[in-house]
Amino acid sequence: MASHRRPKQPSRTRVTVLTATAAAAVALSAQSASADPQPSKTDVKTKVDKLHEEAEQATEKYNGAKEKQEKLEKQVGELQDKVARGQEELNKLRDGLGSMATAQYRSGSIDPTLQLLLSSDPDSYLEKASTLNQLSAKQADTLQQIAAKQRTLRQERAEATGKLADLESTRKALGERKSEVQGKLAEARDLLNTLTAKERAEVLGESDAAGQADKGGAKGGTDGSRAGRSESRPDLGKALPTSQRAGSALSAAQSKIGSPYVWGATGPNSFDCSGLTSWAYAQAGVTLPRISQDQANAGTRIYDQGSLKPGDLVIFYGDLHHVGLYAGNGQVLHAPRSGTNVRYEPMSNMPFQFGVRVG
Incomplete structure (x- = not known):
């Protein structure tokens, strides 16, 4: 004979447990989502x-x-x-x-x-x-x-x-x-790439550098079409270079403002930091070593920023891995990093170590 018993209903306790479990799962999911927000x-x-x-x-x-x-x-x-x-x-x-x-x-x-x-x-x-x-x-x-x-x-x-x-x-x-x-x-x-174009430009420090990233390495990114484009020139003061060669090197580097930074590049259309300084001095008839640590020993060291003159090399960071050319009035002309162009920048933006006056 078939059973006509009604199916057993879940107890109030069981319903309460299931409801609490579901609520906890939703809470954990929300917590997990909030624990991994997009970086600012x-x-x-x-x-x-x-x-x-x-x-x-x-x-x-x-x-x-x-x-x-x-x-x-x-x-x-x-x-x-x-x-x-x-x-x-x-x-x-x-x-x-x-x-x-x-x-x-x-x-x-x-x-x-x-x-x-x-x-x-x-x-x-x-x-x-x-x-x-x-x-x-x-x-x-x-x-x-x-x-x-x-x-x-x-x-x-x-x-x-x-x-x-x-x-x-x-x-x-x-x-x-x-x-x-x-x-x-x-x-x-x-x-x-997690930022907007405007935010990327602000992070990179150049209004027209939004989204640029170095893809070419030492053999790529040689387009020099932006070299010499209009840039806002800071007040460089009235100090004069100590030698014609230093002045010529600075002028050569200034002619490359806007050229892209490309790691391993030594010009004439793209540069890394030491590539720019070695190229600029080569135009003045002076051969500098290839890397910044060696360029740090290429002349007389100047530890007082107030004694720097336009055209002097300026060395940054404790391991001396960055170099530029002193442009005057506390400004350095350099190839900053991937995604940027050759430009002026306040020396206070980086940890200055010393200058080098090339003999």
């Missing part, structure tokens, strides 16, 4: 500034590794050429020694005393014997040359092998620094 413009700026500073540090390390690689490649090439020439000289010495040995063998191996007794022309024999003695002395000299050349070649080959190992290590470091720079810039770009 201030937060983004702080993080982006930090990432760009770290990227510039890595950029200067990249520049140093690249410079070292180029020097090592040149040294390795010269050593390899030297070894090849030395081997050629050694082969010639060996060939000459072989020819002398063959001549001796063909002259016969009869005892010289017996040859004298049997000779019908003692005078002729003595003349030949004298030639043979001279040949032996020459042969001994050739052997000494061969031994010396072999020692030299061993040393040169060992040096070349060491340089090649150093080159391989430098290439590896170069790749690591490149990946580090690209990673920092990608992270900064992602953060900037």
Whole structure:
């Protein structure tokens, strides 16, 4: 017989528990959503500034590794050429020694005393014997040359092998620094993309730099179409450079205002910080080292900001990873960071370490 009992209704206690559980789930969901809000413009700026500073540090390390690689490649090439020439000289010495040995063998191996007794022309024999003695002395000299050349070649080959190992290590470091720079810039770009175009421009510090992020690395971003565009020029005061070369370097850098910052770039259409200063001084006939840490030792250091003159190098941050040109009245002309252009900026925006007056 079928059961006609009514289904059991949930108890008041069970309903209460289920309701409380659902309410708790909704509350947790709301709490979770509020715990992960979009970062504010201030937060983004702080993080982006930090990432760009770290990227510039890595950029200067990249520049140093690249410079070292180029020097090592040149040294390795010269050593390899030297070894090849030395081997050629050694082969010639060996060939000459072989020819002398063959001549001796063909002259016969009869005892010289017996040859004298049997000779019908003692005078002729003595003349030949004298030639043979001279040949032996020459042969001994050739052997000494061969031994010396072999020692030299061993040393040169060992040096070349060491340089090649150093080159391989430098290439590896170069790749690591490149990946580090690209990673920092990608992270900064992602953060900037959470902002509006106007906010991005404000964070980057340029009204027309909204959304720009360095995608090209050392081989990209060479469009110099914005170089020399209209910029608001700050009051640079009336101080004069201490030398014609310093003035020429500053003028050269001023002609590149508006050119984009590109890490690893040395001009003429895009620059990183030390790329701009080295390019500017090159236009004045002065060769500066490639990286900011080395440029810090390129002249006389000036620790008093009040003693700086236009055209002096100005070094920033404790590890000296940023450099620009003093423009006057507390302003620096520099290539600031990825996403910006060559521009003037108050020196107070960065931790100044010292100036360098290039001799």
